[in-house]
Amino acid sequence: MSFLASAHATETPLLGTTLGFGTPFSAQLLSRVGYHYLMIDMEHNPLSSREAGLLTHAIGAASGGKCKALIRVPSHGVEWIKWALDCGSAGILIPMVQSAHEMEQIVKMAVYPPRGQRSFGPAMAPFASVDPSQTVAQYLNETSKDIAVIPMIESSQGLDKAEEICAVDGVTAVFVGPADLRLSMGLAGGDGSEKVYLDALLQLVAICKRLGKPIGIFAADEETCRKRTADGFDFILVSNASVVRTAA
Ligand code: 3PY
Numbered sequence: 001m002s003f004l005a006s007a008h009a010t011e012t013p014l015l016g017t018t019l020g021f022g023t024p025f026s027a028q029l030l031s032r033v034g035y036h037y038l039m040i041d042m043e044h045n046p047l048s049s050r051e052a053g054l055l056t057h058a059i060g061a062a063s064g065g066k067c068k069a070l071i072r073v074p075s076h077g078v079e080w081i082k083w084a085l086d087c088g089s090a091g092i093l094i095p096m097v098q099s100a101h102e103m104e105q106i107v108k109m110a111v112y113p114p115r116g117q118r119s120f121g122p123a124m125a126p127f128a129s130v131d132p133s134q135t136v137a138q139y140l141n142e143t144s145k146d147i148a149v150i151p152m153i154e155s156s157q158g159l160d161k162a163e164e165i166c167a168v169d170g171v172t173a174v175f176v177g178p179a180d181l182r183l184s185m186g187l188a189g190g191d192g193s194e195k196v197y198l199d200a201l202l203q204l205v206a207i208c209k210r211l212g213k214p215i216g217i218f219a220a221d222e223e224t225c226r227k228r229t230a231d232g233f234d235f236i237l238v239s240n241a242s243v244v245r246t247a248a
């Protein structure tokens with residue numbers, strides 16, 4: 001069971017923020033301020049897989065495993081999914097998933113047989129663990145079964161197909177990309193109070209509650225974070241830029 005399952009069982013969402021810098025020091029610092037997870041964002045930052053691996057290991061070591069590393073891959077390509085998982089991350093976010101068929105393909109790449117076709121080679125993965133005795137065999141037989149595979153619903157098309165996408169066996173949680181979702185609905189900005197948008201969010205929350213899967217979303221500031229908590233989101237990703245802006 002992925003670490004996000006605990007979020008689903010409580011009223012208080014798990015909180016995380018994004019990491020877009022390749023410096024392990026920023027990962028170490030942020031992993032100790034109380035976030036439940038950090039999202040290493042390879043989609044909107046030119047981070048290499050090597051950097052994502054170093055950041056993943058830095059987060060685990062600096063937080064003693066309390067803070068989990070999720071990696072947002074830049075596309076659905078098998079190489080990104082393989083590298084993001086092989087470095088030992090606790091899960092992957094996959095942008096712009098728009099059909100159950102796409103999701104089935106992603107699960108195949110992310111999960112070992114018999115369910116999927118993930119290729120074997122997690123030599124780096126045990127080093128993401130805080131347990132120094134963790135072996136590749138343990139990773140294969142235990143840890144890899146708890147990995148979070150998280151499609152992002154962030155388009156009108158994804159919204160239309162959300163029920164089928166979220167229901168795919170192997171999807172452990174779901175994440176909403178509000179900015180892209182709004183763009184595809186003809187709306188500007190990362191948040192808003194238009195009925196069509198709020199209805200879409202509640203529809204996605206209802207689907208995930210029905211399926212028993214945690215659902216997360218971006219929130220640019222504290223007020224949005226509170227609104228999305230009230231809407232029933234289980235994990236929230238606070239934008240790092242807004243944290244820095246608030247602090248400045
Ligand atoms: C979205 O809101 O669409 C995002 O993916 C933000 O990076």
Ligand code: MG
Pocket residue numbers: 095154177179180
């Ligand atoms: Mg997006």
